[in-house]
Amino acid sequence: MGRTSFSMTASGKVALGVDIGGLKLKNPVMTASGTFGYGIEFSPYMDLNRLGAVVVKGLSLRPRDGNPAPRTIETPCGMLNAIGLQNVGVEAFIDEKLPLLRRFSTRVVANIFGETVREYSEVARRLDGARGVDAVEINISCPNVKKGGMVFGTDPVEASKVVRAVRKATGLHVMTKLSPNVTDIKVMVKAVQDAGTDSISLVNTITGMAVDVEARRAVLATTVGGLSGPAIRPVALRMVWEAAQVARVPIVGVGGIVTARDALEFIIAGATAVQVGTANFLEPDSAVKVIDGIEDYMKRHGIRDVNEIVGSLKTPGPRANPTGSAR
Amino acid sequence: MSNATVIYNEHVGGPFFRMALRWKGRGFRPGQFVMVRVSGALDPLLRRPFGIYDVLGGRKGIEILYKVVGRGTGMLSELDPGDRVDVLGPLGNGFPMVRDPGSLVMVAGGIGVAPFFWLAKGMAGKGRRPVLLYGARTKEEVRLVRPFRAVGVRVRVTTEDGSVGSRGLVTDLLDRELVEGRTVYACGPLGMLMAVSEAARRRGVKCLVSLERAMACGIGVCLGCAVKTRPHPQEQKHYSMVCSDGPVFASEEIDWDSF
Ligand SMILES: Cc1cc2nc3c(=O)[nH]c(=O)nc-3n(C[C@H](O)[C@H](O)[C@H](O)COP(=O)(O)OP(=O)(O)OC[C@H]3O[C@@H](n4cnc5c(N)ncnc54)[C@H](O)[C@@H]3O)c2cc1C
Ligand SMILES: Cc1cc2nc3c(=O)[nH]c(=O)nc-3n(C[C@H](O)[C@H](O)[C@H](O)COP(=O)(O)O)c2cc1C
Ligand code: FES
Numbered sequence: 001m002g003r004t005s006f007s008m009t010a011s012g013k014v015a016l017g018v019d020i021g022g023l024k025l026k027n028p029v030m031t032a033s034g035t036f037g038y039g040i041e042f043s044p045y046m047d048l049n050r051l052g053a054v055v056v057k058g059l060s061l062r063p064r065d066g067n068p069a070p071r072t073i074e075t076p077c078g079m080l081n082a083i084g085l086q087n088v089g090v091e092a093f094i095d096e097k098l099p100l101l102r103r104f105s106t107r108v109v110a111n112i113f114g115e116t117v118r119e120y121s122e123v124a125r126r127l128d129g130a131r132g133v134d135a136v137e138i139n140i141s142c143p144n145v146k147k148g149g150m151v152f153g154t155d156p157v158e159a160s161k162v163v164r165a166v167r168k169a170t171g172l173h174v175m176t177k178l179s180p181n182v183t184d185i186k187v188m189v190k191a192v193q194d195a196g197t198d199s200i201s202l203v204n205t206i207t208g209m210a211v212d213v214e215a216r217r218a219v220l221a222t223t224v225g226g227l228s229g230p231a232i233r234p235v236a237l238r239m240v241w242e243a244a245q246v247a248r249v250p251i252v253g254v255g256g257i258v259t260a261r262d263a264l265e266f267i268i269a270g271a272t273a274v275q276v277g278t279a280n281f282l283e284p285d286s287a288v289k290v291i292d293g294i295e296d297y298m299k300r301h302g303i304r305d306v307n308e309i310v311g312s313l314k315t316p317g318p319r320a321n322p323t324g325s326a327r
Numbered sequence: 328m329s330n331a332t333v334i335y336n337e338h339v340g341g342p343f344f345r346m347a348l349r350w351k352g353r354g355f356r357p358g359q360f361v362m363v364r365v366s367g368a369l370d371p372l373l374r375r376p377f378g379i380y381d382v383l384g385g386r387k388g389i390e391i392l393y394k395v396v397g398r399g400t401g402m403l404s405e406l407d408p409g410d411r412v413d414v415l416g417p418l419g420n421g422f423p424m425v426r427d428p429g430s431l432v433m434v435a436g437g438i439g440v441a442p443f444f445w446l447a448k449g450m451a452g453k454g455r456r457p458v459l460l461y462g463a464r465t466k467e468e469v470r471l472v473r474p475f476r477a478v479g480v481r482v483r484v485t486t487e488d489g490s491v492g493s494r495g496l497v498t499d500l501l502d503r504e505l506v507e508g509r510t511v512y513a514c515g516p517l518g519m520l521m522a523v524s525e526a527a528r529r530r531g532v533k534c535l536v537s538l539e540r541a542m543a544c545g546i547g548v549c550l551g552c553a554v555k556t557r558p559h560p561q562e563q564k565h566y567s568m569v570c571s572d573g574p575v576f577a578s579e580e581i582d583w584d585s586f
Contacts, residue, residue, distance in 0.1 A: 037548030057550075065565045068585065072543050072551035077370045079543055083550045086566065230369045258369065281373060281544040282364065284415070 014298040015305040016291070018052070020250040020272050021198035023135050023173040025052035025107055028267065028306060029291045032254055032277030033058055033111035033137065033177075034083065035228075038097040039104075045284035050291060053107035055275060056093070058139050059127075060112075061119050063089035068221040073210050078231030078256075079278060080208050082222040085113060085142070090123045094130045102132035109135045109175065112166070115145040121165035128170040135173035138166055138197075141181075141204045141226075153179035153204070156191035163195035175252065178202040178243070180232075185239045186246045193249050201252035201275065202243060203236045229278040230256040237265055244270025244311055258286065260293020267294075270311040329367070329411035331388065336406050341467025342395040343438070344404050345380070350388040350414050355379055357424075357446035358512075358537060358575050361389070361416030362545035365402045374415060375399040376542050376570075378442035378514075389414075392471070394438040418545050419574045422446055422512055422535065429455025432504045433480075434497055434523050436462040436515030440471050442537055443514065451479040458483065458504060462497030462519060466490070498522045505530040513537070513578075517586060524578035534578040540569040547571025555585035 016027035030053040036042060039054040048054065066086025073080050088096070093110070101108050110127050114120035120138065127133050140153035140162055152158045163176055176192040178185065180203035189200060205226025210219040218224075236255025244251050253266030254275040263274045279286040294306065303309060331350035339345050352361070362374035381390040395404050406412070422442075425431045428450035433443045440461060450457055458481040463469045469491045472482045483500050484492030493500065497519060505511070505527060513523045514537040527534035540552035553566040554573070557580055567573065567580070 035544075035549065037546075041546055041548050057548075066550060066553060068555070069553045069566075070541060071553055072541055072549065074371060074373050074541075074543075077372055079372060081543070081549070081551060086550045086553070229372055278372075278543075281549060283413075284546070 014295055014303065015307075016295065018272050018307060018310075020175075020252060021173065023107065023175075023199065025273060027052045027291050028273035028294070029263065029287050030055050030107075030109065030252070030273060030275045031280060031287050032275035033139065035277040035280045038093065038101065039106075039108070040097065040100045042280070042284055046288050048104040048106050050288050051106045052273060052291075053109050053134070054101065054104075055109040055111050055137055056097070056101075057087050058085050058111045058113050059087055059090045059093050059123060060085065060114060061090060061123050063087065063092065070219060070221055071225075073219045073225075075208070075210060075227065076231060078227050078229030080210055080220060080225035080227055081205070082220045082225035084222070090126045094126065098130060098132050107134040108132055109137050111137045111139050111177070113139040113142040115142065117161050117165045120162050121169040124166040124169040124172070128172060133172060135175055136166065136170060137175040137177050137201060138162060139177050139204065141177070141179040151179065151181075153188070154182050156187050159188060160191045160195035163192045163197050167196040173198050175199045175201050177204055177254075179204045180206050180235060180239055180255075185242050189243045189247050193247060197249060199250045199252060199272075200243060200247060201254055203232070203239055203255045206232050206235060228256070230258055230262075232256045233262060233265075237269055240266055240271050241269040241313070257290065258282065260290045260297060263290050263294060264297060264309070267306070267310055268313050270313070272307075272310050329364075329413045331412050331414040333406050333408050333410045333412065334388065335408055336404070338404075339392075339467075340470050341465060343392065343467055343471065344395065345390060345392050346403065346406070347383060347390045348388045348412065348414060352389065352414065352417055353386075355382055355389070355417045355445075356421035357449065358422035358442050359417040359419045360442070360545075360574060361391070361414050361418060362542070363391070363403070364413035364415075365399050366412075371399050371402075373543055374413075374545060375403070376539075376545060378537075379417060379445060380441050381445050381448065392438070392441040392444070415545060419570060420572070422537075422575055425450070425510055427455060428453055428457045430509050431457040432501070432509050432511045433457060433459045434501060434511060434513040434515070434519070435459065436497060436519045437464065437468055438471075439513075439515030439519075439537075440475070441514075443512070444474060446512075447475055447480045448478045456481045460497050460500045460504065461485070462515065463491065496522070498526055501526050505532045507532070509533075511535070520578075521583050521586075524581070524583065527578060535575050536578050536581065537574045538569050538576060538581075539574070542570050545570045555582040556580045557582055
């Protein structure tokens with residue numbers, strides 16, 4: 001008991017602030033891109049000032065229409081989406097959305113994407129001087145039109161080209177968001193950190209599909225979509241843990257986080273911060289509940305500073321089976 | 328997690344239930360909807376959208392009228408008075424009010440009557456009677472229009488086999504009602520909405536439709552509930568969101584060929 005009673009300060013306050021490679025957040029909880037609009041939409045439901053950061057919907061150089069419908073379908077403990085990166089475009093974001101977001105004392109992370117390396121760097125360059133943007137998050141899970149639609153996020157060479165170009169185009173914090181649709185995530189981690197990213201977030205959605213058996217048709221108009229929600233959490237957690245083994249830059253954990261307990265799994269496994277995504281659809285104030293829950297957990301365990309638990313996963317004892325095989 | 332309490336959950340025949348919820352929602356308009364989280368569990372994961380059927384006296388809460396079609400609605404039908412759910416709303420744009428109730432032609436098929444009741448109730452007894460043209464497939468569906476008659480709506484029913492009301496499709500009744508100065512509000516199966524829109528267009532009568540799409544968020548942020556619309560001259564926008572731009576659209580805005 002000693003530690004618990006000893007470490008509580010008179011006010012019971014715990015330190016939640018984190019620093020992810022120069023980007024300082026008041027707490028480790030952000031909202032994930034594409035699940036939180038441009039942030040302002042949520043102000044009727046919660047106090048946006050509470051959040052560590054808001055990550056806005058992916059922005060491209062020009063506005064995009066997105067995919068035909070149907071675009072979403074619920075699956076067990078998750079959902080598939082094929083939105084097609086519909087967005088207002090970087091200029092409209094800066095002119096119309098950002099002034100409203102600036103009124104809050106929350107960090108703003110602009111999620112960006114392009115279909116060529118040049119498009120990525122051009123979007124980053126436009127955001128560079130925009131007052132109120134604190135960081136860019138590069139979404140590399142996007143088809144490279146110049147390379148016949150191959151995805152940037154699954155090729156370490158292409159991914160590092162994007163990161164290097166964005167790095168050059170902006171003085172903002174650069175976070176790179178990795179796709180889970182790769183065989184070895186550590187290869188991607190090394191590639192983007194050598195290219196100069198300041199932090200790494202993972203995971204984006206896992207590719208999946210659903211079939212309407214009555215009609216014998218794919219449910220989504222695009223056939224294949226991205227799976228998110230609690231269904232992907234164990235996979236995301238494993239990848240975050242693997243990434244943390246080799247990363248020299250801070251890791252941001254994403255995938256299926258609904259509660260503080262879920263977020264703590266990621267933090268203990270090595271994430272300095274987390275993003276809450278699909279859970280925002282269940283309860284618009286999910287991220288705030290996660291923050292409160294982390295605070296409660298720290299008080300319960302007598303932890304003064306959240307950074308104490310980052311990567312605090314205990315290494316397997318002698319009885320554990322290091323290969324993880326069944327026998 | 329749960330902000331509403333079931334007052335009653337009445338089986339009204341066949342797959343249909345009428346549920347009253349004590350809930351502190353504010354600022355409703357007819358034709359709006361709510362997103363209901365049926366349980367705190369993670370499967371089924373998402374909220375379910377339901378039209379506001381009626382608003383309880385003293386604004387104590389709302390009623391929804393729903394059809395059991397799958398897991399979420401099945402779980403809803405098993406709730407008892409006192410059970411808790413979570414309601415998000417009111418959401419969406421809703422139907423505009425019409426000045427002369429006698430100029431309103433409501434067209435509905437099946438469970439599509441749900442978003443019309445509160446609107447009709449509000450207009451009944453204020454001048455000429457509005458009309459509801461209702462296409463039913465079962466006798467349980469026919470029963471759903473009783474409350475409309477009770478509040479003074481002129482109801483016309485069609486069934487495909489002619490067992491109740493006239494025989495045929497709801498659009499067969501529509502032609503007689505499509506006179507100048509009238510407005511059509513329609514909600515129901517897609518095929519019906521397309522036929523109603525087309526009939527109204529031919530006769531130059533204004534027509535609004537309430538659409539359905541699978542929804543994840545209900546508040547315009549996931550961009551999942553897209554419907555293809557004709558681009559506005561200024562905005563280069565080709566998709567609208569049923570939850571936040573709708574669910575009610577002018578029928579000429581919709582690109583019906585995209586379905
Ligand atoms: C704006 C709006 C208003 C609605 N109002 C009513 C109403 O007043 N009464 C009523 O009975 N029904 C209404 N619906 C339809 C109702 O939301 C669906 O029947 C319900 O979501 C089905 O859930 P389920 O779990 O039982 O079915 P499942 O088939 O198991 O659901 C699987 C997934 O598909 C979605 N889904 C299935 N059918 C529909 C549908 N027709 N529309 C939208 N999403 C669907 C579900 O929400 C869920 O995410 C409305 C839909 C919308 C979009
Ligand atoms: C509807 C939807 C839209 C999304 N849009 C984007 C996007 O524009 N850019 C991006 O990097 N990730 C996008 N994502 C991925 C999420 O940010 C997140 O990485 C993923 O959903 C996993 O987290 P979750 O399980 O908590 O949702 C989207 C996810 C969903 C469900
Ligand atoms: S349901 Fe998310 S935008 Fe409409």
